[in-house]
Amino acid sequence: MADVARLAGVSSQTVSRVSNGFPGVTEDTRRQVLAAMRELGYRPNSAARALKRGEFRTLGVITFSLSTMGNIRTLEAIATSAAQHGYAVTLLPVAVPTQDEVNGAFSRLGELAVDAVIVIMEIHLLDAATVSLPPGVQVVVADSDAGDRYTVVDTDQAGGARDAVRHLLDLGHDTVWHLAGPEGSFAAQRRANAWRDTLTAAGRVPPPLVRGDWSAESGYRAGLRLADEPDCTAVFAANDQMALGLLRALHERGLRVPGDISVIGFDDIPESASFLPPLTTIHQDFAEVGRLCVEGVLSKMRQDGEGHGTTLVPTRLVRRESTGVPGRDRRGEESRPPFLPDA
Amino acid sequence: MADVARLAGVSSQTVSRVSNGFPGVTEDTRRQVLAAMRELGYRPNSAARALKRGEFRTLGVITFSLSTMGNIRTLEAIATSAAQHGYAVTLLPVAVPTQDEVNGAFSRLGELAVDAVIVIMEIHLLDAATVSLPPGVQVVVADSDAGDRYTVVDTDQAGGARDAVRHLLDLGHDTVWHLAGPEGSFAAQRRANAWRDTLTAAGRVPPPLVRGDWSAESGYRAGLRLADEPDCTAVFAANDQMALGLLRALHERGLRVPGDISVIGFDDIPESASFLPPLTTIHQDFAEVGRLCVEGVLSKMRQDGEGHGTTLVPTRLVRRESTGVPGRDRRGEESRPPFLPDA
DNA sequence: CCAGTGGATGTTTACGTAAACATTGCCTAG
DNA sequence: CTAGGCAATGTTTACGTAAACATCCACTGG
Structure with a gap:
């Protein structure tokens, strides 16, 4: 200089x-x-600048290895939105989702050049970890509940699940089966709860819950089971990957979708428009989630914010070809090639 | 203190x-x-530390919005590997892949707290950009060629494509069609070149190249065209997403895979094991690419490195159920339900 | 018994920047 | 014509750390 x-x-x-x-x-x-x-x-020299100004203009993002598409999209939106506010984004990868690893990430955080943190993580791993947070570092959490303890931004899981179930009921199905995500996941839990509540509110009897682990493979296994349930005409899969596996299993068992069984997913990953048949699903606006995370954490920094609360980002039903009116009893009536889209 | x-x-x-x-x-x-x-x-205080030490212990990663799964996996591996070396990772998102945006990212880079940069990007957008690189900031490039000007780490695109083609030839197919990625992509170009070279070397006539844009949707459109080519018994899709669309199109046209047409993909995304049928594909080791990027850039920093060169990461053929012996002429011979895995 | 040695600790300084305060010089109002 | 004011610019200082150098002290060997 x-x-x-x-x-x-x-x-x-x-x-x-x-x-x-x-x-x-x-x-x-x-x-x-x-x-x-x-x-x-x-x-x-940004180091000198940060030293003098007392801030780094950098946000930290803690997340499990970028496993799910949702986290990735959110991260992407966070990075873009942060850049627009003149902030950089530093990644704090957590290899495995154990308490130890999370604690480690948070303690490393203390020495890291970061003004605030956005955590994309289930809340239950966070509790013991945040005690070691440096004072003055604000936190916003995505993909979680517990809005009373942290500021939370998340997709409206319950609303999306409700829309999915209602869509199938509106088509005339008596009830809707649910292929849920793993027990440990709050997102999975909330989707399952909303599924059950919506059915109950509509006066239907919720069938037994089928459990998967988000993977297409687990959806395939669940699909083999569901294919043997003669009453099953509609399935709400908690994510698109499991829906993919489900479609494969139903297909192998000679069941038509949506002719025999309607399937709806959750997430709207890009590929789902090209599934066999194209998947009706609940679209999540991850970009909005990421944007709101950044806005939230920046506003908390400005006002040394105390107020916690949850911001829900609405979902949108994307209707494609995997859902239709019930008709499993018609199986075998027609001889048209299976799986041809009804449209 | x-x-x-x-x-x-x-x-x-x-x-x-x-x-x-x-x-x-x-x-x-x-x-x-x-x-x-x-x-x-x-x-x-990491700012003071960095000021005193003259280094940030931070790597910058420039990449287009985390669009492709490959980039994401690579980024993830970079973050993990960097953490093991005591380095943090800062994200430099580039919204749209234009020269202006890239230049902008590189100039922002100058003021950023970063010791070195890893670029996950096609090389041709890099040329005008790197002139503005601060001196002393080393660069390693993934997903590109031009090893003479930069240090490059990449998947062995040509080797993988060759293995894909050979696999289909070994099964007895006369020739192999290719559903290529977009023209602008070097990865697509190298896969296409290797496909053509392998066929030529084996004394086969390369069919006309079919062009897609990496998306499942483009694979679907290409699939509709290929379904009308009576000579087509084997297709090498340049990525798994396009293979997915391809499978859907063939299915709609009543063609069995692999009974009538064998399909092989590239990437081995997690979902491909659950396609209909499960997809034979070329597995890329993105984790290794990311790891080598970090190692490379760190070693260049240590020795103020001049030497450029390309490191190729080998691929691996993952055989699933979408490839088999040729048999399109047998279409209609049997009445078994289409698409049931042959195994 | 003393010089010499080396380990443990303290003191000084500089890293590059920006806030706070100081100075300059020109312009305007009285 | 001059005091006062204001815009433009300069000077000083501190941010928190770690390298370089300085000091202290206990112990060893002759």
Whole structure:
């Protein structure tokens, strides 16, 4: 900086003013300084800057190895949104979702150049961890509940699940089976609860819950079981991957979708439009979740925020070809090639 | 730090020594300092640290919005591997893959707290950009060629494509059609070139190349065309998503896979094991790519490295049920339900 | 008994920046 | 014509750390 000042014939403070876009600098002087900066290839040293300003302009994101598409989309939106606010994003990967690993990530965080943290994680792993949070570091949590203890931004899981169930009921199905996510997942739990509540509210009897683990493989196994349930005409899968496996199993058993069984997913991953048949599903707006995480954490930083609360991002039903009116009893009536989209 | 020193009854320098694990501190003193650190909740200030040391212990990763699964896996591996070396990872998202955006990312980079950069990007967007790289910032590129100008780590695209084609030829197919990725992509180009070369080397005539854009939707459209090619008994899709769309199109046209047409993909995304039928594909080791990127950039930093070169990460053929011996002429011969896995 | 040695610890300083305060010089109002 | 004010710019200082150097002290060997 001193070199630039010398070359431009000004003081280093003036260089600082120019590089930060502060007022009170003649247009002439500004130009000269900029020229000198270019000539010397000057780059402000961000370490010194952070030291002086007391902030890093950086957000940390803690997440399990980018396993699910939802986390990835959210992360992407966080990065983009942070960049728009002049913030960088530092990744804090947690290899395996154990309490130890999470604690480790949080303690590393203390020495990390980060002003605030966004956690994409189930809440129950967070409790013991946050005690070691450096004071003044704000936290926003995505993919969780517990809005009373943290600021939470999440997809409206319950609303989406409700829409999925209602869609199938509206089509005329007596009831809807549910292929749930793993027990440990709050998202899975909330979707399952909303599924049960919606059925009950509509005066239907919820069938036994079928448990998967988010993977297509687990959906396949569940599908083999469901294929043997003669009463099953409609399945709400807790995510699109499991729906994919489900479709494969039903297909192998010679069941038509949606002719014999309607299937609806959750997430709306890009591939789901190309499943066999294209999957009706609940679209999640991960970009919005990420954006709100950044807004939330920045606003908390500004007002040293105390207020916690949950922001829900609405979902949207995307109707494709895997859902239709009930008709399993018609099985075998027609001889059209199976799985041809009804449309 | 001064407070800790006072509480522990030592000098700040001794605190520094303890916090950096330097030798020359009595076990007694160390314990006292550590106790004081805990009591005061001391965290070393990473800005001051970076300022003093002249390095940030941080790697920047520039990539287009985490669009493809490959990039994500690579990023994940980079983050993990960097953490093991005591480095953090900062994300530099590029919204749209235009030269302007890339230049912007690189110029922001100059002010960013980053010691080195890993670029996950097609090379041709890099050329004009790197001129603005701060001196001393090393670069490693994934997903590209141009090993003569940069250090490059990439999947062995050509080797994988060759294995895919050979697998189908070995099964007895006369030739192999190719559903390629978009023209702008070097990965797509190299896979297509290797496909053509392998066929030529085997004395076969390469059929006309079919172009997609990586999406399942484009694979579907291509599939509708290929279904009308009576000579087509084997297709090598340049990625699994396009293979997915391809499978759907063939299915709609009543063609069995692999009975009538064999399909092989590239990438081995997790879902491909649950396609209809499960997809034979070329597995990419993104974790290894990411790891090598980190190793490469760190070693370049240590030796102020000049040497460029390309490191290729081998692929692996994953045989599932979408490939088999040729048999399109047998169409209609049997009445078994289509798409049941042959095994 | 003393010089010499080496380990443990303290003191000084500089890293690059920006806030706070100081100075300069020009313009305007009285 | 001059005091006062304000815009432009310069000077000083501190941010928290760690390298370099300085000091202290206990112990060893002659």
